[in-house]
Amino acid sequence: MSTALETTKLSKRYGRTWALQDCTLSLPAGRVAALIGPNGAGKTTLLHLAVGLLEPTAGEVQAFGLSPLRQPGEALPRLGFVAQDTPLYKGFTVAELLTLGRKLNPGFDDALARARMQKLGIPLNRRAGKLSGGQQAQVALVLALAKRPDLLLLDEPLSSLDPLARREFLRTLMDAVAESGLTVLLSSHIIGDLERVCDYLVILSASQVQLAGDMQEIQRTHKRLIGPRQDEAALASVHTVIEASHTDRQTTLLVRTNGPLFAPSWEVQEVSMEDMVLAYLSQQAGDRVQAPPSAREQDGREVFQ
């Protein structure tokens, strides 16, 4: 299977703070990937590097084997990007935004954009600033989809939407995936709504990739083990212990299994995606606390949340 996005030891430093460090990632084409991490983890930095809005301090990023920075003419037409808070020119009408999209993008599919706007009940003569938050997000998404990208990157598209608008936004996105098979990378600080639409997961925390892979495979290999109080060392020699907690009688572990699990003294339970993600994120909490205060504010865009 071909690769949509590949980063090799990709790093970005702002002053003395690393926003992204040694990020190595390979996203197969055709996937819908969730990029999960707390605010300030480096998600926005990674997305901006991927579309060539930023220049890496070190390392390499390629989309379909093309560098967005050095080969923009070939790479950029294949990439779509919806920035955080789905920004639009608020004074433009929807029709004017479509004209803008058509003038700026050679392959812009005007008919598709109009059909989707109509399906969504978004009036073309309305100014963007007068649309609801959910509709503005939909317009930004439709504009990006009309570019007919092979890889669409979305930065926290759901964070300011209410639950119904989230569901409708994801429905438009999934319909586009069903129709064209495009690859999607979508960032969020929570897994919540993404669980049902994503089949690939990347956990980014403390400027590094903690986990990346097929969502179902991740679900299958992570287990919660509950047993009488004991040392996890024997288990940790074969499997990876993500989280361990002990009371005087009981030990609870969250492990990533690296093969068949022979654990007769443990009760083995499934772990919800949310619990698993939180375990990875809190694993890094210690490191994050020790980082300079600016580390968490390295990316101004993510701070205000």
Place this chain on the structure above:
Amino acid sequence: MIEFHLDSHSGVAAYLQLVQQVKQALRLGRLQVGDQLPTVREAVAQITINPNTVLKAYRELEREGLVESRPGQGTFVQRTLAGTSLSSHAPLRRSLVRWLHSASEAGLDNESVLALFMSTFQDTQNEHEETA
């Protein structure tokens, strides 16, 4: 035509939920041979799900010989599950009732019975998964 639903908190993989819903509809006769399943785009519109998940569910149903995909037309039911399993329900129920009586004689209360059943069920599921 059936309509899918999805329980995000069930812990069951989404594609398996779809497989189970189709099988349930086949068992209960809501789907019959020749019926069409929702197209991928219809399923996506119904439950806002990754289209790959729907395809995976349909491939699994196809692998089991329950449906067939006709290129350009859609996915159609090829075999039903009614009948076959219904006839085996009665003897299974009788042996389950016998088991429940012996559990009660052994002093297990309702919650213990359920806990024992669920943990045994999960163990056999896990074994099944590992050997598969």
